[in-house]
Amino acid sequence: MPELRGIRVFHAKLHDLRYPWDMSAETQLAVEFSARIRAHALRMVNSASAAHIGSALSIADILSVLYTQILRVDPVRPDWLQRDRLIVSKGHATSILYATLAERGFFPLDWLTDYCRDESKLLGHVSHHVPGVEVSTGSLGHGLPIGCGMALAARADGRASRTFVILSDGELDEGSNWEAILFAGHNRLSNLTAIVDYNKIQSFGTVKDVLDLDPLAAKWESFHWDTIEIDGHDLAQLQTTLSRVPLEGDKPTVIIAHTTKGKGVSFMEDRLEWHYKSPNPAQLEQALKELGYTS
């Protein structure tokens, strides 16, 4: 098993594994990590009666692979200059990011129990006052322009730091993203990787009905990005793809990750209402059971 500071021993029943005996140690680690952060996020939103659990579960596997295998970050030195930068531009998916950072050792796990409570640093949208968070987000369409600036600075300074930005699909309605997509392509920011959480459900309906993004890959490609589409819940595929970026070397990369909103909890999957609802105690118990935990 790769050594990772902050990763604890897992006892969870492995969920979602068809062929666990075929898995690499890295993938197995990511599987366990995914289940664990999903369980944290569910407990957090239940305890805080908070929203956005569907959006959080949608990127659990992406965060899991990034933080267990891809990102060069150090929980002991969150401001390490040479680190990779991750911006979660869909700042409402905060529970899963905080669960990830706590599991990775950026701050104590018991902070999670105070999520959204008075005086807690862990407020309902991503905050840079939390160790390990690069940028506060919440209003959509801010992360990618900032990521462009970080990538530009790293290139100018000759740093190997890479910048990753996780975007939601609904967020791509924001014009500021397309300004940044144009900018990054034009300036050949090959040290920048965007990951689109393409779960096809946005705040008030399906992406298709609200403001269709199709053909999404062709749009990015025409803006001079290396574009790849993957299953955003296939940990091995995520790992392989993220390990390969930049794909060609002189372009920014976008990974369009086809995902399922609410992934991992049967009654939340593909259901718009879990953008808003918080699981009640019975639903929490059921959800945790599906992930192999008891509440």
Added chain:
Amino acid sequence: MRTAFIDTLNDLASRDERIWLLCGDLGFSVLEPFAKNFPNRYVNVGVAEQNMTGVAAGLALSGKMVFTYSIANFPVIRCLEQIRNDVCAHNLNVKIVSVGGGFAYGSAGYTHHGTEDLAIMRVLPNMTVLAPGDPIETKLLTIAAAERPGPCYLRLGKAGEPIIHTSQPHIEIGKVIVLREGDAGTVISTGATLGMAMKAANELAALGVSVTVLSMPSLSPLDKDAILLAAKNTGRIVTVENHGLGGLGSAVAEVLAESSIHPRFAAMYLQARPAKVAGSEAAMYASHNLSPSAIAAKMMSLIDS
């Protein structure tokens, strides 16, 4: 003012490698020397101010001091949320430079009139708000802005503004500059109306009325002590600005209202009235009743009443 700004920035950038300049595809015949001298620290981001401000934030988060540059409202209101969330909330070293404050682009129309920017910028957290009164103040405040970490808004006129200061003043962010002293009243000006304020003082002097003139280029932080001192010593205050409600006049009124000193007070500012017809800068000011004689008359009305 813009020439004083870019010359100063060139000078600063030659000594400070952290300095970057981003422009939103504007600055023809102004920014070229910077682009030539520092090609790796200059980016024309295109006509995309939201991205420009976000990119500036990302650079600043990586240790750079970033100047963003465009005309009137474009680097300010067009990308206001990026300024609020990305720059101010993170307290980043981003300096927003707007050319064309007030009616500097008079006949260009309302889209190019910077008439609400100071009001908006001065309520943002961590934001230093500066509106120099002449090219000398522009130079000194550009230096001061670079020395002061954190977000800053630098509101400039355009080109050809007269030099008002006869000697190099001592400039400190958050402090007024005294140009003239008199005890009948005080005219406080921010930005390019400084010349008007001085002319008004001359007109008043010709009538035997001696007033103090303060240049107040720093709206945030605000020199509250200077306002209260002027109120106490002269009993009458007229504020003058090429900006609408919410700028200097409002800032001074807030200080006075919260104090126990209540001088006679009048605020001269632009009306919230988008231009319907073309007008030069001078014509625009006249149509908003902003002129040296109007300022002098306003002061006289406070003295006579």
